[in-house]
Amino acid sequence: MNGQAFGAVVVATWRERLSRPIALIVCFLICAGVTGSAVTADHALQDPTLVLGLILAAGSVGRDVSSGVLALVLTRPLVRTTYLLAKWTAVSTAVAALACATLALQAILLRSHGVDVSGGELWRAAFGSATAAAGVIAVLVLFSVLVSGVGDIAIWVGLNLIAFLAQRFFPLRVHTEWRSFLQPTLGWDATFGATPISWFGLTSYLSTVTLCLCLAALALNRKEISYASG
């Protein structure tokens, strides 16, 4: 993998994702709302990762395809897998950083209101948030390679809706596995706090993330990219 090209795509993606005023305002409102709810109503840390992920990851690859940016980017000798992994890394780290900052702010405010939030609790919440960001965005990147624009969000929401509506017709096991595919996450306590370590939980999460990225890379390799492909 070309580290320089990888870094350039990561920085360009950060710049592109975090410079859209409407998305930033919506993210800010969500973080503020979640923090307000955590401090005044729940008196516990509230994780905003999923909503932030959906906003910041929308069309991570698909928008580049439909706008013609990807066709320009690929005139450079950039391996498509490098481009894809850089996109995933950039969006995941941006979402995880925003979510962790929100959690840290919640912890400070909760402590100032007399609620005991330990450093360990904050670390566990941040770990869950970072793994949820990496997991959900791997799934969204896969969908984003398959459809143009922000169709990835439509697919993700549609699949969740189907799962919700079909819960009465399918066994609970199918529903549970379906949800764990769409929202892969790893809880610190549930995985590493258990004795012995929950190896199935760990391998399930890592397997879902790598499979999504692998399928996305293979699909992107087969995709014909042109200015007319959007």
Place this chain on the structure above:
Amino acid sequence: MPPADSAEAPAAAAPQATSTRAPPRVLMALAALLLMARIATGVHDAYSPPRAGGLVHWLAPGDPAIAEQAGHKPVLYDFSASWCEPCHVMDREVFSDAESANYINSAFVAVRVADEDQSEAATALRHRHVILSLPTLVVVPHEGKEPRRIQGFPGRRQTIGFLRTAAQAGIP
């Protein structure tokens, strides 16, 4: 317009050491390895000894003892399944721990609703509490108070914290 990065690139293009469509070999190997590990750990868990329920005195859905005891303490429903790996972890970490189990036995009427139990009482409970994922713990306090629930296994400490809060809220 031809694709910007088509497989049939012009011959005049500068030769590259690596194709831009190079297959992600390392990623494919990693994904295959982790998928095999996932299957292996899943099979291992499936053939592990069946869940004993730890040290908690579970009642079955529809047991007449539930109605008798429910007047004195809140009812704790444990919606779980033998195929549910986090349920196994919760069994080991919470229900097999003497201190936690003693607390649950003293504070709740504990009812286990296994996914495999297709009896009328179990099915009605699953519908009433809209169980979407496993494990789910639902604490039903006395009349007039809202049930409290926790989905998934967030770890021993948080589960016990939830049970203590729910038990306090459910005291008549």
